[in-house]
Amino acid sequence: MTMPNWGKRASERSFRRHLTEQQWRDLAAAPSGNFIGLWCDDDNAYHLCWDRQSPVLYSTPLIDHRYFGLSHATRAASLAERVALELWGAMPLDALSDEPLLDHEKWLSVWPLSRRALPAAAPTTQRTRDPLFTPTSRPGLLRKYHSGLRVGRSHRGLQKRLLEKPITEALQMVGRLASGETVSAPLVMAQALEACHGVEISPRDRDARLILAEVERLRVHFESIITVARLTGQDLLETHAALILRKCEQACMEHAGGHHLMGCITLGGMSPAIDAAALAEAIISTLPARLPLLAKLISHAETVLTRRAAMPRHRAETHLLRGVNGRASGYKGDLRLMRHDPRFAVMLDALNLKGDAYARLWNRYYEIKESLAYLTAIHRHDAQEIDITRPVIYDAHEAVSFIEGARGESWCWVKCQDERLTHFHLQTGSFNTLPVLLELCLAGEDEQFLEASFAYSPAGAEL
Known part of the structure; x- marks a missing residue:
């Protein structure tokens, strides 16, 4: 191409x-x-x-x-x-x-x-005998192993494969492999590549990307709420959150070609199959009325979530835990504000800062409300009226881009020559969260509960 x-x-x-x-x-x-x-x-x-x-x-x-x-x-x-x-x-x-x-x-x-x-010393026939990697193994990165917790199943060689391809194909590959971050991962990479090549995004495409990023945020937060509710026996919360998520996924199927939002980000714009304005309208006409009951059900889960998987502020600062997980521990900072978009507002007074599973769940609820308010403001304002500074910095043929998605901060560094990548590094919010999960799992917390509470994505971390 x-x-x-x-x-x-x-x-x-x-x-x-x-x-x-x-x-x-x-x-x-x-x-x-x-x-x-x-x-x-x-x-x-x-x-x-x-x-x-x-x-x-x-x-x-x-x-x-x-x-x-x-x-x-x-x-x-x-x-x-x-x-x-x-x-x-x-x-x-x-x-x-x-x-x-x-x-x-x-x-x-x-x-x-x-x-x-260099070739590894161990014969290939011995590489299938590790009991950690049986056919029933879960796909997460966390593994309890003898004296402690190990990480990883394999490395997919993504970086080397990306450097062999034109940048358009590399971007498509990242979008396919970033399960759970199919908008934020390719978006942060696209912004860096566009900065290298002097690409100007139209206000319409810029707002369409913002809509898709917020819809992904909604999906991730609802999935986290559903899993936490299921693991703690909160049946009504699980059922109601699952109903809202289905409404969100139906809107994505109708207006974005699929509920995973895969392949929506392209260099210089958006996939022509995406009707972002219709997607935003479908979301904001359906979801807000269901939030009061969701808030009440989350409040009922306080007793079973308080003090579970707690990450106090001093530990969050040690790990430099950012995003919604970090804010729940009182370690503040919000890359969303770097957009300098007057249509976006945060609910700082509503944050729960106790650093436990309940605080994270409650703060995800408030991010859901912020996302819906933002989608409404984007849908109601003419894109031409708003001038947003994209969070991208660059040098000659080299750029760094960053965004904050539902799972935390994502960063991408690229160097390009002509139409190919010569250097590449992509770091997602899931990778930044991994050290926290390791520490809490070694302290005796349940692995599945940790992954749900922190909205951890193994595929995102492996990028």
């Missing part, structure tokens, strides 16, 4: 800062409450963080495939360091942990994404 001629950017803002080994070491030694993500490739280590309300990307060359780890001072970086070690063979010095995270001696190759990839 040939990309259209989208022209050139009117201006460029630099967000990339190259650091020497000593500069990076000094950066790593200081605890960072502004940490967003860390990753590596064969040549560099990258650290994405906030700097004066704007993201900045630090990079430093790997020396003998080593770099100074951030987790010794910033615990939230540990998971990403362990992933980079296994996928790229990049050793984090002074790191909190270098224990295996994904590969339990089952992979076909060592450091599978690196140019230095």
Whole structure:
């Protein structure tokens, strides 16, 4: 597929800062409450963080495939360091942990994404005997294993496959693989790719994307409420939430070609099969009348959810837990406000900050109300009247984009040459939530309940 001629950017803002080994070491030694993500490739280590309300990307060359780890001072970086070690063979010095995270001696190759990839020593015939991965195994990433919790079933090699394809095909692949985040994951990637190529989105397509993102938020929150209710015996809450979700899915089937909203985001716009305005109208004419009973039923679940899967504020800050889960623990911050859209308003006074399963469920209810109010405002206002700043920063042929979906913050970094990706990193809210789930599961909390309460998506985390 040939990309259209989208022209050139009117201006460029630099967000990339190259650091020497000593500069990076000094950066790593200081605890960072502004940490967003860390990753590596064969040549560099990258650290994405906030700097004066704007993201900045630090990079430093790997020396003998080593770099100074951030987790010794910033615990939230540990998971990403362990992933980079296994996928790229990049050793984090002074790191909190270098224990295996994904590969339990089952992979076909060592450091599978690196140019230095080597065949694994274990014969292929031995890779099917691990009792963790029987045909009845659940598809989640969490696994109890001997002395503790292990993570992962396999790595799908998504990044390497993406770098082999034109960017239009890469975007479609992300949309298909991001189960449960079929709007937010391809949307954050599309925004980064469009920034690289100077794409201007029409107000109509911009608002259509906002509608789809809010509808996905509704679906995820209702699914979380349903599962939490089922696992705790709240039959009436489960039934009523399932009824509302079915109404939402019917609207998606009629106006968006399917309730999963798959394939709706394209480079430069939207799928022509999507009627976003009709979808918004169907949602706001059906769902709001059902919310008062939903709120009453959620209130009845307080006694069985209070103090369950509790994540107090100091632990949420340690893990840098963001999104609705973080706000439920009092760790505030909301990337939705970065849109600077006058049609959007948050209910800060209504937040429950106790950090337990009940707080998360109640805050999802209030996000549902915010989403419905936002959909109503979008539907009633002429798209041409509103000027929204897209949350994208870019440099020459390189961009970072970010959004907050129902599962938390999603970030995408891309570098492009012509019509192909040369570098790529996608991090979803589910990946950011994973360390919290590991800690709570080791403390004795039920895995299924944790995944439902935190709206965790295994497929999203594996991206």
